[in-house]
Amino acid sequence: MEHSVERTYFIETVRADFPILNQEHHPGVPLIYLDNAASSQKPRSVIEAMDDYYRRYNANVHRGIHKLSEQATAAYEGARVKIRKFINASSKREIIFTRGTTEGINLVAQTWGRANLKPGDVVLSTVMEHHSNIVPWQILAAEKEFVIKYIPLREDGTLDMDVYTRLLNEGGVKLVTVMHVSNVLGTINPVAEIARQAHAAGALILVDGAQSTPHMPVDVQALDADFFVFSGHKMLGPTGSGVLYGKRALLEAMPPWMGGGDMIASVRLEGSTWNELPYKFEAGTPSIAEAIGLGYAIDYLAEIGMETIQAHEHTLTEYVLERLSEVPDLKVYGPDADRKGAVAAFTFAGIHPHDVAQMLDAEGIAVRAGHHCAMPLHDYLGLAASTRASFYLYNRLSEVDSLIEALYKARKAFYR
Ligand code: PMP
Numbered sequence: 536m537e538h539s540v541e542r543t544y545f546i547e548t549v550r551a552d553f554p555i556l557n558q559e560h561h562p563g564v565p566l567i568y569l570d571n572a573a574s575s576q577k578p579r580s581v582i583e584a585m586d587d588y589y590r591r592y593n594a595n596v597h598r599g600i601h602k603l604s605e606q607a608t609a610a611y612e613g614a615r616v617k618i619r620k621f622i623n624a625s626s627k628r629e630i631i632f633t634r635g636t637t638e639g640i641n642l643v644a645q646t647w648g649r650a651n652l653k654p655g656d657v658v659l660s661t662v663m664e665h666h667s668n669i670v671p672w673q674i675l676a677a678e679k680e681f682v683i684k685y686i687p688l689r690e691d692g693t694l695d696m697d698v699y700t701r702l703l704n705e706g707g708v709k710l711v712t713v714m715h716v717s718n719v720l721g722t723i724n725p726v727a728e729i730a731r732q733a734h735a736a737g738a739l740i741l742v743d744g745a746q747s748t749p750h751m752p753v754d755v756q757a758l759d760a761d762f763f764v765f766s767g768h769k770m771l772g773p774t775g776s777g778v779l780y781g782k783r784a785l786l787e788a789m790p791p792w793m794g795g796g797d798m799i800a801s802v803r804l805e806g807s808t809w810n811e812l813p814y815k816f817e818a819g820t821p822s823i824a825e826a827i828g829l830g831y832a833i834d835y836l837a838e839i840g841m842e843t844i845q846a847h848e849h850t851l852t853e854y855v856l857e858r859l860s861e862v863p864d865l866k867v868y869g870p871d872a873d874r875k876g877a878v879a880a881f882t883f884a885g886i887h888p889h890d891v892a893q894m895l896d897a898e899g900i901a902v903r904a905g906h907h908c909a910m911p912l913h914d915y916l917g918l919a920a921s922t923r924a925s926f927y928l929y930n931r932l933s934e935v936d937s938l939i940e941a942l943y944k945a946r947k948a949f950y951r
Contacts, residue, residue, distance in 0.1 A: 544839055544847070550929050552578040552835075560899035567900045567934045572718045572746060572878050572907070572925035574768045577832070581771060584831040585824045596823055597797060597814070611823050614830030615813070621833045622763065623754040624780050628812040631786070632826050635777035636745040637667040639764030640712075642779055642816060643741055644671040646789040647762075648710070654680035657707040659738070661686040661694055661724075662915045663717045666908045668743045672712065682707070688915065692720040692869040699729065703736040711740045715747035719909050719923065720869030721852070721878035723747070730759045739785070745769060749927070750848055750876055752841040755780050767825065772832035776825035779816070786812050793818040836928075844928045848877040851926045851935065855879050858939045864946065868916060877926035880907070883942075886949045888922040894948065895922075898941040900934075 550556050553576045560566040568576060588610065594603035596611045612627075619627045633639045648671075652658070658672050662685045672683050686699045694713075702708070711733040716723050726742055733740045741762040747753060749770035755763045760780070767776030781789075791798055791809055795818035800808040809815045836844065853872040856879065859865060864884040869875055883891055892904035904922045906913045913919065924938055 544843060546847075546929065546931055549839070550931075552580070553929055554579060554582070556929060560901070561897070564899035567898075567937055569924040569926060569930065569934065569938065570901045570903050571749075571927040571930075572769070572923065573903050574774070575749060575771050575927055576929070577771055577773070577828075578835050580835055581773065581828045581831045585773060585828045588824045588827050593824075595820055607823055610827045610830070611821070614826045614833075617830045617833045617837075618778055621753075621837060622748070622778075622780060623756050625756065626783055629780055629783050629786065631779040631781065631813045631816045632821055633764070633777040633779050634775050634822065635766035635768065636665075636743060636764045637766075639762075639777060639779035640667055640741070640743065641671045642792050643762050643764075643781070644675050646792050646816075647739075647785065648672070648675050649679070650790055652676075652679045652681045652709060655707060656681040656709045657702075657705075658683045659686065659699075659702055659708050659711045659733075660684070661713050662688060663692075663694075663720060663722065663909065663912045664712075664714055665718055665743065665745070666910070667745075668712055668714060668741075669911065681709070685911075686713075691871075692717075692722050693874060694722070694724055694729075696725070696728070700732060703732055703738070708733070708736055708738040711738050712743070713740070714743040714745070715753075716744075716750070716876045716878075717869065717909075717912075718746050718878065718925075719880045719907050719912055719921065721875035721880075722870055723751075723874055723876060726760070727758050730761075734759065746876060746878070749836075750841075751845045761785055767829035767832060770829075770832055771835055772829035773822075773825045775822045776829040778829075783812065786816070791815050791818070795819045797821075839928065847928055848926055851930055851932065852877045852879075854932055855924065855926070855935045855938070858935055859942075862939065862942050862946070864950075865942065868921065877930075878923065879925070880921040880923040882918060882921050883946065883949075886945065888920040890949070891922045891942075891945055894945040895938070895941050898937070898944065900924075900938055900941055 592606040594607045596608040615630045730740045739761040742760040744765040748765040763780040768774040798818040867881045888904040902924045
């Protein structure tokens, strides 16, 4: 098979930037890391940028007038500017640092949601969502008594857009909250079209970009997302970093969530007033090294180019689906490669997904098994769990071959 990888970028050059990849998983067995949907590995530039911050200019931001604090503030705010450009927000005031996707969604639920959702209102979501886009709404619904409805799937693992239109037409929808790319099925949802219909029905849209932002170009204005959230750790950045993007007028109108230092304009014992955006939503000392690290992760991704990364991953997706389809007794979930990110969740008839993952681990292959924080989706598919291999810019086509070989070996061991 021709490896088109080499036509996009030199994979070995990229791999050399990731120290963790160059190791043995067990003595004599090289590591094959296929758990990227859970978290990605970090290039040297990100690790060194965080190290450099702690070694040379560690200080709190926005507060001191000393040189170190000014340097830290410049780096922290510099990361915000990089993020603005990366997702094409119109202003850096629309970029709120969070600890990740989960925090971003909870922030929107507890501010916009708490202020705007009333008994009888409808929040429209999908059955494929990650728990982080279900539970915050359930918690708030228990208090505010709005209704949550879920868009079902078609047989091929894509959203049933006819039902979506119908649910919108039933009325009362204030918010559509939907993932951009599924962390299990890999389905790429038609977010721009979902947003168009939501807006026509007078609803806002929140997009969970945890699995899209690391893997494809994202333009929040082209998508016309009202809120867009993602996590740094899935896109070469550190844990504890993430972003909530929101349209400025919405963010301006929203009350703050957490109270404390930095988010205030003035504090009197009688009451307080709020800082301007984005600081209104960044209470307390933020994750400074993490934000700086995320900025460097974005530099790394942008240098290669998101279209290029997407093309590489598409090649991997096509190849892994083709090879998995050859394996007897194995079923892959989700649509075909043209409508899917580089995620392959599968089950093996008669073998528990955890046993599959354990046998792959013995071959040096790191995958995830379980419900992948999508229990409702697994219920919907009639599964307790699945095994998931997920890919990123540093994965080789030959690693797909190793995966397939290891699956045949697991099958032989179990069906013996
Ligand atoms: N949404 C999706 C689609 C995800 O894949 C994840 C991470 N598995 C999350 C949300 C939650 O992200 P985090 O744990 O970084 O907050």
